[in-house]
Amino acid sequence: YFETLPKLDLIYCAVGALESPEKSLRDLSVDGLVQSFKINAAIPGLILKYAKKKFDRTSASRLIFLSAMVGSISDNELGGWYGYRAAKSALNMLVKTASIEYARAGLQTKLAVIHPGTTDTELSRAYLGSVKHKVWSAKQSAEHIIEVSLNLDESGVFKNWDGTTIAW
Numbered sequence: 001y002f003e004t005l006p007k008l009d010l011i012y013c014a015v016g017a018l019e020s021p022e023k024s025l026r027d028l029s030v031d032g033l034v035q036s037f038k039i040n041a042a043i044p045g046l047i048l049k050y051a052k053k054k055f056d057r058t059s060a061s062r063l064i065f066l067s068a069m070v071g072s073i074s075d076n077e078l079g080g081w082y083g084y085r086a087a088k089s090a091l092n093m094l095v096k097t098a099s100i101e102y103a104r105a106g107l108q109t110k111l112a113v114i115h116p117g118t119t120d121t122e123l124s125r126a127y128l129g130s131v132k133h134k135v136w137s138a139k140q141s142a143e144h145i146i147e148v149s150l151n152l153d154e155s156g157v158f159k160n161w162d163g164t165t166i167a168w
Contacts, residue, residue: 002050011051012145013065015043021081033083039088041094048098048111055102055109063102064149065095067113067158074167092168094160099156110155114148116141117161136161 018038022028044065055061059120071088092113099111118133119141136144144161151163158166 002054004087005058005159007050007059008051008054009061010061011054011063011151012149012150013044013047013063016068017048017068018081018084021084025082028082033086036083036087037090041090044091045094048094049131050114051100052102052105052107055107057106058109058133059108061107061109062149062152063109063111064145065091065111065113066116067091067095069115069160069166070168071113071115072158077150096156096158096168112121112149112152112155112157114145114159115166135142141162158163 017036018031019035020027022032047065048063051063055063056104068084068088069075070085071092073089076085095111095113100113102109116136118135120135120137147161148159148161152159158168162165
């Protein structure tokens with residue numbers, strides 16, 4: 001599919017799934033981990049691979065992936081959600097590593113992962129009851145993501161919805 005596209009300036013990858021997050025190690029399964037990694041890391045990884053050919057070397061283009069705060073290893077104080085956390089951490093590493101390769105290839109493309117904040121979507125709706133902070137509408141989240149992505153100063157970064165940097 002990517003071969004049929006013209007050169008691009010901006011790609012947003014919003015691939016993600018969260019189903020039955022594991023609350024403890026006893027809930028962990030190979031099938032669950034594989035499924036989470038396929039959707040949350042492998043598919044975005046392939047987008048990194050194929051999109052590389054679609055950016056002009058001189059263009060200040062952007063390749064943005066939606067991640068999640070739970071993908072931050074240093075921010076994990078609650079535990080649980082093993083597969084989703086690990087897959088989002090893997091996505092973060094893929095994007096960071098690809099940003100180095102893109103730069104070495106002479107591309108001006110800025111790559112980033114952005115945590116959109118807790119957003120009222122089908123993915124998060126089942127978990128909103130315990131949320132004590134602001135929940136954004138999809139429109140508000142989209143506005144934040146666009147604002148952050150268009151104002152990136154560097155590549156290979158993990159940003160929060162408000163533009164602050166999140167520790168890996």
